[in-house]
Amino acid sequence: MDLHFTTDVPTDDEREAIDAVLGPDEASSPDGAPRVAMQNRGTPERRSLVLPALHALQAREGWISPGGLNHIARRLGVPPAELFGVATFYAMFSVEKRPKTVVHVCDDVVCRVNGATEVAMACRERIGPTHEENEGLMWIKSPCLGLCERAPAVLIQKAGRGRGNETLAPATTEWIRASVEDKKLVVEPPLLVGPATGRRLLARVGVVDPMSLDAYRAHGGYAALRRAIDIGPSLTIREVKDAKLLGRGGAAFPTGVKWEAVAQQPARPHYVVCNADESEPGTFKDRVVMEGDPFALVEAMTIAGYAMAAEKGFIYLRGEYPLAKALLENAIAAARVRGFLGDNVMGAGFRFDLELRCGAGAYICGEETALFNSLEGKRGEPRNKPPFPASHGLFGKPTGINNVETLVNVNLILGMGATAYAALGTPGSTGTRLFCVSGHIERPGTYEVDCGTPLSRLLEMAGGVRPGRTIKAILLGGAAGGFIGPNELDLPLSFEAARERGVTLGSGVVAVFDQSVDLVDTLLRIAQFFRDESCGQCVPCRVGTVRQEEALHRIAQKRTLGTLGDEVKLLDEIGQVMKDASICGLGQTAASAIQSAVTRLKVFEGGA
């Protein structure tokens, strides 16, 4: 196969940034050759460096230039047109020249009721309209940045040698100015977590230095891996099964069953992957775990690798989490140095290593098969299932993929034993769960409660709504979840109770809205979110999310086609085809919050 290139060549700076990721360039064909003969398209593992290379180019130059793209394409043996398709899939990459500093202002459902409008106004005053450069600066609006407990949130993308992305929350104009001027920010904002009592998964968060492996070990770290090694892989899986751990990413699949299925696959190699692409609007619990207790995730991944006979693991981290990235990088490096990762883990004679990979602004990559494609350096489009990841996952090999919170539960299970763990919570939902409480609430943050705790108790822990306010609606499970009304606060926070009531706990989002919220405005933002985040592969979701948003805007502007009832029926029909015929969970749930607002909150009864 020949690769064909345009005449664009990289600058020395671009070449240096990319080669720092891909290694020295020893190829015989220089940049600028119109055709390069390829023996083959390169190994899949090599191709998986596409995203790290694009990140390196974006971070150095502030955009994906034609010359830089050609250089990556040539070095990885990927056709430029295909690589362009990958680069244009992600919101954090730009294929148009951009200033080196771009301010992303979150205006998603939680931030927009907690000061995002004011931040946006300040940006408009000082920088100008969105998407337009002004004196080396640009600002754009962003979907949820996963900092909802400290809303309003801002991500500042800073390109150039020695610069790096930064998140600010709560964002003030002073902070934004300091950050864009590369002034060192003095304090790292606190990790807001609930009361210290009853914290198991969060026991070390905010207590133990997240940079220190010694501190981690002094607080019980690596006892779980030691126990796993003592009992062996199959009994480790048995413990996870007996603990009846259900996945915390949203789908609630039994983790032990998944692990066993992967372990039993004859094909080799096996992989383990951590889905840390936390992007569901209103979700931030995984970030809190990774920022507060990064070694716990490294240990849990090592246990997963040991149990499922994988020698390699990947953590796919949301691209908008620079602090978690730095802390995980430190944790992986420290674990490697001290023999907790590598060729002979803990001297027990098994090999396991971890790699951290970052997403680049695409909610869909939290869907497990889209995540595999993204990791493999392809567009983050979901695959059709079956086959399932347990047999055909990353690089087409058997893969165990779990959410961050699910994984750190394994440390807990091995530490306290399956029987004791299973006694926590309810018979159908064992253990504790992390909830992301945000919105119109006194003490927003990550709260750990036993499964089955009533929602009202959780809200009490978070201080309830502000004085003089009353709850109008609660968004449970994020944009892919649904709304409930103030009459449903007795809901026990367990999988089975949620299922029975026809709601989902999803990724643990509890976004509270008091009577000051404009619910139609919230629905418009959710519809916009799905229209923006659809990968575009299948028709029901690609066009359905557009038609859904249009119908809501017609309702909001009182320009309905026919009666309001006709539009509500149209929304229902659009929702039905998305739910029934979309390839993946994104399309299948793209109407669920909006439908729940119609049916449970009666949002359009008596007019919009």
Add this chain to the structure above:
Amino acid sequence: MSTQGYVSVDAPVRMITMDVDGRPVKVREGTTILEACKTAEIDTPTLCYASNLTPVNACRVCVVELEGARVLVPACARKAEAGMKVKTDTERVRHSRRLVLEFLGSSVDLSTASKSTHEWIATYEANPARFGADASMPPPPAASAAGETASHDRDHAEPGHHASPDVSSAATVAQAPKLDNDLYMRDYSKCILCYKCVEACGDDAQNTFAIGVAGRGFDARISTEFVVPLTDSACVYCGNCIGVCPTGALMFNTEYRMRKDGTWDESKQKVTSTICPYCGVGCDLELHVQANEIVKVTSPADNSVTSGHLCIKGRFGFSFVGNK
């Protein structure tokens, strides 16, 4: 066993039985639900499916109800299994097929799509106009000139951002046709994003990789790198993308010009089968002739030599026939 003649070395094919609309259907193991539907003589609409390409199951118009599955499944890609129970004519199936056709009909110009597409729109009583006061195609912007870098908003849409919807009409993919070379044109106003052209340009046939899917969501589009004209891209003008395009978004320039002039008339065309005169492979050609001129060249998708695919000579190298 005879030592003379042909001996099959393929593994023996097992037949499995499944249930389609209450009837038992026997199909070869490893085949799809779509094949089972064909065997049962049930018409199943398909748009992104092609017998000579890997199924991408993106259009979802072929969905069926599979007992035990939470959501509908694509017939074109889902492997048939013994004992499967499939229903193809339930209210759920009809609803999804109708809405998919309405979604496409309201956002894409289907005027040159296959005859069967229009038949399915009628069968499923799809009404694309229901999403906007006037969802018919707005007049397309003027064609971008040859050689000039095509510029249109859709080609430069940013992932994760879009303008607030205009409530007076339904959004479409309307844009200017791309006329940047002498042989064929690309009118992505007619593109349903079935991925067929990308597959034919890539792994499934040509291995040229001149085009890919770029962008995301409703702004996803077929593009060269940085939207460069085909003449600056890897394109080798095999025209296999035209061969697989189900909607006429990709078209011979001859056909495009004749349609524009109002002279294109398939009822006056004669299709002559022949063998390509150029090299020793011996590809089957179908010459579409109108008024004694070759206006288009195709190859049958089920042909064992070509699988429907040709090269630049077979596809476009016919002007010598008229001794011009």
